[in-house]
Amino acid sequence: MKIGKAIPKAVIEITQEQRTELFSAISTFAKENNLAFEYKAEKQGYLVYEGVNARTHTFTLQPKNCNYNQVKFGTSKPKTVRIVPNMQPSISIAIDCSKSLIEGTDEYVNQFHYFIRTSCMQEREYRHRNWESFSGYCSYDYDTDAKTLAESIIQSLNIIVNAYKPLFA
Secondary structure, three states, rough: OOOEEEEEEEEEOOOOOHHHHHOOOOHHHHHOEEEEEEEEEEEEEOOEOOOOOOEEEEEEEEEEOOOOEEEEEEEOOOOOEEOOOOOEEEEEEEEEEEEEEEOOOEEEEEEEEEEEEEEOOEEEOOOOOOOEEEEOOOEEEEOOOOOHHHHHHHHHHHHHHHHHHOOOO
């Protein structure tokens, strides 16, 4: 994996093999953790090369059952996590691929970007008073293949799901 300063210039298409790899990894994770799974491919309206049918691939995971209590997460200075009362929690993963320019050079790389966000799932740090959205995950990977990207996404999802596992029962 190449990590560095790269600036996205244009969104490009994810191949069928890459899409299949990502879809199978995320759907398997959803089945193993008793989560409802939804997939949507949204057409990009910006930064698109001419003649390319680029899309952002969005995966949404929702627990089939949940309760609205608070639980402690962690051992030293534990965080408190909760699901907002009377709301349906969800985890969304947005993935796209872009042609990016490495800063300070004339070299272009194709890089995947992914962002995981939670909805109605909150955490509160030890001895803090304000609730914030859950933030225990990475946000992007540079210049890597679909298998490594899928492993990184699953690792990030494991952090979130393990914290909320007692509430998903």
